[in-house]
Amino acid sequence: MDATTTPAESSNCPCLDEVLKWLYERPPSHLVSYTGPEAKAEQTQLDLRLAKIAEAEPSIRLLSIASFFDADSIQEDMFLGYDSIQPTDNAISSPLRRGLRSATRDFATVQSDTRIVAHSRLQTSTSLPHVLALHSTFSQTPYPLRGNLAFAGLLYDVGMELWKRVHIDTGMRVLHTALEVVEETHVQQTAASLSLRADICVALGILCGLNGIESRGLSTKYRHEALRAPKFPNFQLRNDKIDTPVVNDILIQNARSDLAMGWLESEEFGRADSLIEGYLIAYRAWEPTEARLPYEYANYYFVKAVSLMAMGDASQALEKSQRAVELLATVSSGTCLYSHYEFTLVTLQYHARNRRAALRLHREIREERKKTWGIFDSRYLESSSMVARLLYHAKKYDEAW
Structure with missing residues (x-):
């Protein structure tokens, strides 16, 4: 497979080996046109993790990549043709399949109630091409993969990084995928998934607002959506500077302030003014x-x-x-x-x-x-x-x- 061929375009039925080759052997330069400043000397845990995945033996690399996806979406036929496994050797392939599913389930369980931090903070430009490639693999592979909350967190941070680099359209595509992952894999909503969903909606609302007059309706829609998370009955986040009982209300008022910014962009000045006067009362009640x-x-x-x-x-x-x-x-x-x-x-x-x-x-x-x-x-x-x-x-x- 050459550097411009996606797994879906392969003449043969693509296997996970082809997906991996496409992910790690394609030159990263086509994925992002702006390389950014020189990488910092100290890489983040995400950088190290991605580097280890790229350098690992195929079987280890497979397990590492799979940790970004939901266990139930991993199919056994994805392993056929994998270069470290003989397709007919069930003694080898079956344990690996079972191990993969077990490892992925464990990963998803551990991360189910906490926002991913160590694996989703992009501090250097070296991470960006890898995670963008992972996004392309997820979007274009013929297998019905489902991402987990960790993957959605990664995509959220990539979208924010692309926004900083003024790659608005690409950032919006990545954020849309992140939102789809959260909504598809967290039907039973948790505080962590709702928090991430609200963050994504706020970012999409801002980017739509920057994308011209035709996107202002979408901008307002996403800003409204960001209000849903803090209203969830069991939703609560801690803040070191503010007492816990008011945190939920602060998140609601901040979402309203984002919506007010959207009304400004739409030149709905009266709506914006009435909205901000409401949350000013709340701010003064918490902290004058x-x-x-x-x-x-x-x-x-x-x-x-x-x-x-x-x-x-x-x-x-x-x-x-x-x-x-x-x-x-x-x-x-x-x-x-x-x-x-x-x-x-x-x-x-x-x-x-x-x-x-x-x-x-x-x-x-x-x-x-x-x-x-x-x-x-x-x-x-x-x-x-x-x-x-x-x-x-x-x-x-x-x-x-």
């Missing part, structure tokens, strides 16, 4: 000191600022937007979100007719984005477009072009 919930209060002030500007209250809008930037700076300065908050603040200054200051500050943001993410990043292009528009409105046509 804004410094203890900086992200939550920053999100409130951000949405409120845009709503106020849409309603014509420029001075209050600028005050709220400035407060949002100040709060977020305490926990998340230098990030994409912080840059977005700054960008919005300066844009609101322009709408408040502080045009000279807005142009100067937008130029500063553009240079900062250039240093941080480079000239081909969407955030730098966004800033360049804004600077050009401001120059044009200032009748500095030569500079604008």
Whole structure:
């Protein structure tokens, strides 16, 4: 099988050996166009695990890969033709089949009630091609594989990593697969599966919102879906900074704040404003000191600022937007979100007719984005477009072009 052939395209009935070859012998460069920064010296447990799988003997590699899938979806005929097993040697193949099913069931049982952390954190660019290949194998193999919660967690993190690298379409495909895995394999919902499902829906809602006007309906739908998990009767997560009894409610209010952001993107400013006033009451009931919930209060002030500007209250809008930037700076300065908050603040200054200051500050943001993410990043292009528009409105046509 050559590097461009998928298992489903093989002329013979594909066996697991072909799937493995396709997974580990294809060059990873076609899977992701952006390689990212140099891998850190210390690899994560996921990196080490994937490296061990790639280097292992075929029979060990088979067991390792199978740990990502649900035991009930592993069929005996997947082993026929495997290079370390004689197809007619039942004395060898049957124990391996039994061992595979047992090992996979044990893995699924251990992970059934906990969110995968060690196996789903992507810290280096070396993990990404491997997990993307695993996703391709899962999606295109002719065998009816079902992923487990660990696999869904992997795909969620890959989707988030692709979002960071501005591979929006690929990230959405991977996240859709992760959502399907959770829904197909966890009919009887647990706190872990609901938590992961909510995370996936939030990410899909945001990415759909970034994908143009035609996807805004889907964005709102996914943001609504994220509200389901914390309402599950037995759902509870711990938070070191906040007492356990209010954690569920905080998750609900955070999901509502995400939905409010979706209403902003859809220019439904009245809906966004009414929604955020509701969760502000909850935030103040839990913790009146804004410094203890900086992200939550920053999100409130951000949405409120845009709503106020849409309603014509420029001075209050600028005050709220400035407060949002100040709060977020305490926990998340230098990030994409912080840059977005700054960008919005300066844009609101322009709408408040502080045009000279807005142009100067937008130029500063553009240079900062250039240093941080480079000239081909969407955030730098966004800033360049804004600077050009401001120059044009200032009748500095030569500079604008």
